[in-house]
Amino acid sequence: MLLVQLSLRNLLRQKRRNVLLGTAMAIGVMILVVANSFSHGISDIIFNRIMRYVTGHVTIRFNEKGGIHREIFRDRDRVWAAVKDEPDIERAEEAVGFFMRAIGNGKADNIILVGANTKIGVTKKELKELEESFHMIEGGWKELEKTTVENPIIVSEEKARTLNVKKNDVLRVRFRNMFGQDQAARLTIVGIMRNDNIFMQPVCFLELSNAKPLLGYRPSDTGTINIRVKDPQKNARAIADRIHDRLKPRLALIGGTLVHGALRSEATVLGFKSDDDSQAALAKKLTLTDGSLDPAMKKDGVILTSPLARALKVREGDTVELHYDRKFNEQGASRILRVSAVCEPTDGLGENVVLMNEDKFYDAFYEDWPKNDDPQGRLFRPDERNSWVPLLAPEWILLKRTNTTDDYIKKYRDLGKMKLKATTVDVSTMYETASDILKLEGVLNLITLSAVLVLFFIILLGVINTLRMTIRERTREIGTIRAIGMRREDVRNMFILETFFLTLFSASIGVMAGFGVMGLLSRFTFHMSDNPFGMLLVNGHVYFLPTFLGIAGNVLLIVAIAVITAYFPARRAADLSPAKALGHFE
Amino acid sequence: MNIIEIRGLKKDYPLGDTLVNALRGVDVTVESGEFMSIVGPSGSGKTTLLNVIGCIDFATEGSVQIGGREITAMNDRQITDLRLHKIGFIFQTFNLIPVLDVVENVEFPLLLMKSLSRSEIRKRADRLIAEVGLQSFAKHRPSELSGGQRQRVAIARALVTNPDIVLADEPTANLDSVTGASILELMKDMNTQEKTTFVFSTHDANVLKYARRIVKIHDGLISPN
Ligand SMILES: Nc1ncnc2c1ncn2[C@@H]1O[C@H](COP(=O)(O)OP(=O)(O)OP(=O)(O)O)[C@@H](O)[C@H]1O
Numbered sequence: 066m067l068l069v070q071l072s073l074r075n076l077l078r079q080k081r082r083n084v085l086l087g088t089a090m091a092i093g094v095m096i097l098v099v100a101n102s103f104s105h106g107i108s109d110i111i112f113n114r115i116m117r118y119v120t121g122h123v124t125i126r127f128n129e130k131g132g133i134h135r136e137i138f139r140d141r142d143r144v145w146a147a148v149k150d151e152p153d154i155e156r157a158e159e160a161v162g163f164f165m166r167a168i169g170n171g172k173a174d175n176i177i178l179v180g181a182n183t184k185i186g187v188t189k190k191e192l193k194e195l196e197e198s199f200h201m202i203e204g205g206w207k208e209l210e211k212t213t214v215e216n217p218i219i220v221s222e223e224k225a226r227t228l229n230v231k232k233n234d235v236l237r238v239r240f241r242n243m244f245g246q247d248q249a250a251r252l253t254i255v256g257i258m259r260n261d262n263i264f265m266q267p268v269c270f271l272e273l274s275n276a277k278p279l280l281g282y283r284p285s286d287t288g289t290i291n292i293r294v295k296d297p298q299k300n301a302r303a304i305a306d307r308i309h310d311r312l313k314p315r316l317a318l319i320g321g322t323l324v325h326g327a328l329r330s331e332a333t334v335l336g337f338k339s340d341d342d343s344q345a346a347l348a349k350k351l352t353l354t355d356g357s358l359d360p361a362m363k364k365d366g367v368i369l370t371s372p373l374a375r376a377l378k379v380r381e382g383d384t385v386e387l388h389y390d391r392k393f394n395e396q397g398a399s400r401i402l403r404v405s406a407v408c409e410p411t412d413g414l415g416e417n418v419v420l421m422n423e424d425k426f427y428d429a430f431y432e433d434w435p436k437n438d439d440p441q442g443r444l445f446r447p448d449e450r451n452s453w454v455p456l457l458a459p460e461w462i463l464l465k466r467t468n469t470t471d472d473y474i475k476k477y478r479d480l481g482k483m484k485l486k487a488t489t490v491d492v493s494t495m496y497e498t499a500s501d502i503l504k505l506e507g508v509l510n511l512i513t514l515s516a517v518l519v520l521f522f523i524i525l526l527g528v529i530n531t532l533r534m535t536i537r538e539r540t541r542e543i544g545t546i547r548a549i550g551m552r553r554e555d556v557r558n559m560f561i562l563e564t565f566f567l568t569l570f571s572a573s574i575g576v577m578a579g580f581g582v583m584g585l586l587s588r589f590t591f592h593m594s595d596n597p598f599g600m601l602l603v604n605g606h607v608y609f610l611p612t613f614l615g616i617a618g619n620v621l622l623i624v625a626i627a628v629i630t631a632y633f634p635a636r637r638a639a640d641l642s643p644a645k646a647l648g649h650f651e
Numbered sequence: 652m653n654i655i656e657i658r659g660l661k662k663d664y665p666l667g668d669t670l671v672n673a674l675r676g677v678d679v680t681v682e683s684g685e686f687m688s689i690v691g692p693s694g695s696g697k698t699t700l701l702n703v704i705g706c707i708d709f710a711t712e713g714s715v716q717i718g719g720r721e722i723t724a725m726n727d728r729q730i731t732d733l734r735l736h737k738i739g740f741i742f743q744t745f746n747l748i749p750v751l752d753v754v755e756n757v758e759f760p761l762l763l764m765k766s767l768s769r770s771e772i773r774k775r776a777d778r779l780i781a782e783v784g785l786q787s788f789a790k791h792r793p794s795e796l797s798g799g800q801r802q803r804v805a806i807a808r809a810l811v812t813n814p815d816i817v818l819a820d821e822p823t824a825n826l827d828s829v830t831g832a833s834i835l836e837l838m839k840d841m842n843t844q845e846k847t848t849f850v851f852s853t854h855d856a857n858v859l860k861y862a863r864r865i866v867k868i869h870d871g872l873i874s875p876n
């Protein structure tokens with residue numbers, strides 16, 4: 066108590082010097098608080114505003130048959146089952162979007178048509194956030210649900226201008242769909258929005274349920290799935306890993322009936338992998354009794370097992386019909402197959418099996434996803450140990466999880482070379498897909514860190530210097546209190562306390578000043594709609610997100626640095642011999 | 652009883668490459684309750700001797716016993732506590748703590764002792780302040796006092812702990828002769844009232860007449876009377 070009183074009063078004594086040091090520290094803390102809050106604000110914007118609407122924190126991406134634009138997966142339920150029960154998911158949403166050439170009133174320009182879900186399970190809060198992010202100048206989000214007009218869309222102010230269109234005008238669009246076919250459509254403008262994000266300017270929103278059929282998705286298909294995660298920094302990777310685990314493919318097969326004239330037989334149709342190694346291995350493994358391997362390898366013909374060939378009385382050169390039930394359609398599917406070879410069902414191969422090149426196989430498998438109802442267990446479903454399995458086509462190819470953008474890019478570059486026939490399924494997080502934006506956060510943290518370092522030196526030099534001067538001035542006083550009987554450690558603590566209080570006061574003032582500066586800065590409105598940095602603003606304002614923990618941590622850090630720095634000169638002062646200190650003259 | 656007993660005390664100060672022999676073999680004994688003065692010309696070693704007695708400086712050689720305890724064998728903590736409990740200091744330059752007012756300055760050693768309650772501390776401080784005649788200045792800071800008043804505060808501070816010994820190094824050197832005389836009167840009163848041993852140094856002949864015993868020091872040696 067005595068020490069606290071003494072140090073507080075001593076602090077007030079050398080006002081000028083302490084005010085100077087205190088001001089320096091306060092400014093440092095202020096910068097730190099502002100930088101920290103800014104950096105937090107930016108990550109909040111990145112994670113909770115941009116990522117949320119643009120890519121999500123976890124993304125499941127599909128590419129059918131190696132086509133980069135063919136972002137489609139044909140068994141919606143299967144994928145969504147893997148997502149459904151994750152506890153920390155805030156929202157999972159299908160994202161479909163397409164580049165298009167749009168023609169307005171005498172003007173043409175490119176747009177990106179994006180499906181927006183305003184219907185299913187969108188809460189009031191989410192709709193409000195949506196409205197906050199995209200200011201409607203005319204019309205509103207709800208108008209996307211209009212059924213009285215054809216394909217209601219919302220366009221950005223800039224696009225409306227370049228296309229010379231107003232509300233209720235119709236845009237004609239042309240585009241090549243994901244299957245490579247040219248298509249045309251008419252879109253009706255029901256709203257015009259303004260936003261500060263330059264990347265959003267070409268975007269036109271169409272209600273998801275309208276966008277999907279327009280872009281060629283059937284109800285049973287799904288496009289890319291963007292998942293918003295609670296506390297993404299903590300959860301995103303773990304969720305991605307778990308979803309990835311649940312999306313392991315099985316062997317792809319079509320269970321159906323082969324018909325040859327009046328003869329029918331149940332059969333399991335399998336695809337075989339078509340890369341050179343797999344084909345060579347298959348050639349070695351197969352024991353042919355009729356025909357040759359070559360046509361099947363070249364996608365021209367299928368291989369039947371001998372029991373099946375006998376039952377159907379077919380031989381090389383005959384054609385058979387394949388009929389099977391579809392999972393998402395009441396009507397069955399059928400294909401004509403040309404038999405080009407017959408093989409023995411050796412080595413654990415099923416009795417009634419048709420083998421066909423995966424390229425052709427996937428055409429059927431994906432286009433008409435088989436139901437494979439098999440109550441009697443008559444389909445050939447080899448387990449993983451079956452030696453044929455490595456040579457056979459899986460339902461899809463699940464890409465390995467990657468952790469960095471570099472790995473991610475490399476993964477897709479390698480894929481491009483492989484000419485895959487199956488649909489690839491990739492589960493990624495924002496760390497891989499948007500690490501450039503995330504790098505910005507890193508840069509900001511670096512700036513904060515530099516602020517800390519600068520502050521560290523201010524404190525280090527300031528405290529040491531101030532304390533030295535103070536101690537020199539008060540040497541005789543130290544001698545006096547030591548002579549009277551104050552203990553060494555108390556003398557030391559008195560000086561440390563002085564620094565502690567000075568730092569604490571300065572830091573508090575710095576924190577308050579920081580809030581003042583933030584309040585001031587966030588009052589300005591910046592118009593940056595033509596600048597990519599605009600997306601780091603919220604409604605044109607700089608966004609700060611101070612966190613109690615961050616600020617308390619900063620203050621604590623600074624006080625700790627100051628106290629540690631003060632320790633050494635304070636100890637030297639305490640260790641002065643009282644007689645020498647008393648004899649000291651300024 | 653000998654409250655101070657010094658035998659063969661030598662004190663050297665290193666000065667550059669040489670040694671200054673400030674004390675060259677001093678023997679002094681002081682009995683409890685004495686009012687004793689150390690006199691000698693400038694540079695003779697008065698301050699050095701008082702510092703050693705006051706346990707704020709240490710002998711190069713010889714034995715120093717305070718209250719029967721050999722201080723050369725004690726550690727810093729013990730010596731600090733000895734100073735706090737047994738010794739009071741009065742300095743030539745008063746050496747009050749500038750950020751504390753008069754009462755607080757007088758209370759200061761008692762607060763360090765941590766053995767009395769706040770109210771007892773206040774009572775004792777008030778009594779001592781009354782004894783040195785500064786009741787009406789209790790709330791003043793040292794900078795608002797005259798030299799004589801400051802030295803009175805210092806006396807009150809030195810005596811507030813009921814020390815065995817009060818050491819005063821030229822307590823009147825910074826005061827005019829009238830004020831100096833009153834300070835010595837006060838010290839002497841305290842000596843008779845409180846039975847406290849007083850040892851003070853001076854080279855002022857006027858001051859000497861107050862001393863009951865005089866020890867002369869010359870060139871680091873006690874000169875015979
Ligand atoms: N810290 C020191 N370093 C070196 N020499 C010192 C130191 N303190 C004192 N001396 C020397 O020791 C001798 C005795 O000094 P001291 O201060 O005890 O004399 P004094 O009798 O108190 O003199 P004065 O009457 O002027 O105060 C002097 O020669 C002085 O120069």
Ligand SMILES: [Mg+2]
Pocket residue numbers: 697698699820
């Ligand atoms: Mg002296």
